[in-house]
Amino acid sequence: MSSTQTTSRASLRARPTRPPSGAPSHPRISSSNTATMAIQQIISPEVTEPAAGTWSNCLRVGDTLYIAGLTARDRALAPTGGGEYEQAKLIFERIRHLVTAAGGSMHDVVKINMYLTRIEHREAVWRARREFFEGAFPVATLVEVSALAQPEILLEVEAIAVLNQGGRPVRAVMDGHRASEFVVAEPVVTAVPVEGGRGAFPVRRVYCVGRNYASHAVEMGVDPGTEPPFFFCKPTDSVVSNVLDAVAVPYPPGTRDLHHEVELVVAIGKGGVNIAADDAVRHIWGYAVGIDMTRRDLQQAMRQAGKPWEIGKTFERCTPVGPIVPIGDTGELASGHIALMVNGELRQVSDLSKQIWSTREIIATLSRLFTLMPGDLIFTGTPEGVGAVVDGDLLEAKIEGLPALQVRIGPVSQGVAA
Structure with a gap:
């Protein structure tokens, strides 16, 4: 395993993908069809990594970023408590740290899955979400579950982001109208x-x-x-x-x-x-x-x-x-x-x-x-x-x-x- 330091805020650990046992041995090909696509582990000092041998918080494959289900925990990985709104804000902040560590922004997040133990409190989650996203919001799934890892944990959120594609539209578009249907050129981002x-x-x-x-x-x-x-x-x-x-x-x-x-x-x-x-x-x-x-x-x-x-x-x-x-x-x-x-x-x-x-x-x-x-x-x-x-x-x-x-x-x- 090789290790590459990108900035003082983040490091990436790269490893080549391996086919499952019994599968033909062949590399994944990047968009250029000339290089093996690597899985890179994205690490942010603001988001504590889980214990070794369990899971990764964030992996990058090409320009796609996969963020594991995150919950409201402190640096020692203990539940922080609080209601759905407070927990959602902390989770979305952790997602932002990981996306930023990969060189992206919250505009690059295209999908989020949310697992909530009390569906009647979903408005609190949505209120927190509005503080982190604007314009065309990410595609989202909200599921009520009977329980999460610990009783104090009320919400878990996982996300997918696509980097280097210009991000989601900053402004919402009328129903039925896609960005390709704009009648004049879109303004340049300042x-x-x-x-x-x-x-x-x-x-x-x-x-x-x-x-x-x-x-x-x-x-x-x-x-x-x-x-x-x-x-x-x-x-x-x-x-x-x-x-x-x-x-x-x-x-x-x-x-x-x-x-x-x-x-x-x-x-x-x-x-x-x-x-x-x-x-x-x-x-x-x-x-x-x-x-x-x-x-x-x-x-x-x-x-x-x-x-x-x-x-x-x-x-x-x-x-x-x-x-x-x-x-x-x-x-x-x-x-x-x-x-x-x-x-x-x-x-x-x-x-x-x-x-x-x-x-x-x-x-x-x-x-x-x-x-x-x-x-x-x-x-x-x-x-x-x-x-x-x-x-x-x-x-x-x-x-x-x-x-x-x-x-x-x-x-x-x-x-x-x-």
């Missing part, structure tokens, strides 16, 4: 690179917090003591990123006052609703540096007219984001230096600890208004010092402990949507 070449983070939604630093609220002419922070959204496809070079942001049309706003960006890895502030950190996948580019003159004109100011916050490539760093590498970021320079001149400087709402409070509040899902990004507000930029300016945004983000402002003519 993603942000993970620091160190460790994959990419697919973006689902972009939430933003307005006026979350008192000093910035004051410079915007608002009393932070009378008006609390608030939320708005930016389009997913406005997110742009780059690994090596500065991100190109063309000067947008319709404005003469384009502003920079440096912000801490939180990447959500675990969905939920009504999340407690004390539990919010468990929903964070990682952090990045972001800049909320803003057409300030349009924003202020709309605000003064009492109209929505989306045109001030939304345009092509208006949401540059740096590489995302997993929270396991950074720890929780509740304080730290945040700054932005334009052409080497310091414009914005503050500390994350000066936020009016902490990241924990932002997640808790948002989750009471929306269902947060893996793939969501949250811009957590900008400190004082926002200002105008022009064609040719080089912006550099920094937050302590994260990779810097550089943005180059392009000519006005490039800002017109094609």
Whole structure:
């Protein structure tokens, strides 16, 4: 048996398939018909392996991932207890760890089989499932059983995932209409690179917090003591990123006052609703540096007219984001230096600890208004010092402990949507 280390998070043990006793000896052939297909054991440090000589949690054959029936157990493999909802959440989290260790995501899961001891509590299982899947849900089977391995175990779930096939459709399709029947090309999935070449983070939604630093609220002419922070959204496809070079942001049309706003960006890895502030950190996948580019003159004109100011916050490539760093590498970021320079001149400087709402409070509040899902990004507000930029300016945004983000402002003519 050979052993290959894929990343610091997962290892794969490969062994060639063997025909059953008495069967003709011949290899399984891969799609190229030139190589023997191997069975690879997928191991995640977050999911304890069973005792040797019993079974495997996860095996990969080609691009297909087979995940054994999982139950709600702790690292010592003892039942965790709790109701169906709590057990289902833990099981789906373990499935996600194994799929991620194989280089996939929950979008790659195509089938789940669920065995439940109390079928009347199936709604609790479905509620947990909605926190891990979206769009076209996996094919599913739900079976009531009289008992599982131990009395405390109420649910067991097994899964099949298919990797490298683009995943299930992110959006549900009307009954009777397949993806091949779309009348225009499907949108490209927006993603942000993970620091160190460790994959990419697919973006689902972009939430933003307005006026979350008192000093910035004051410079915007608002009393932070009378008006609390608030939320708005930016389009997913406005997110742009780059690994090596500065991100190109063309000067947008319709404005003469384009502003920079440096912000801490939180990447959500675990969905939920009504999340407690004390539990919010468990929903964070990682952090990045972001800049909320803003057409300030349009924003202020709309605000003064009492109209929505989306045109001030939304345009092509208006949401540059740096590489995302997993929270396991950074720890929780509740304080730290945040700054932005334009052409080497310091414009914005503050500390994350000066936020009016902490990241924990932002997640808790948002989750009471929306269902947060893996793939969501949250811009957590900008400190004082926002200002105008022009064609040719080089912006550099920094937050302590994260990779810097550089943005180059392009000519006005490039800002017109094609």
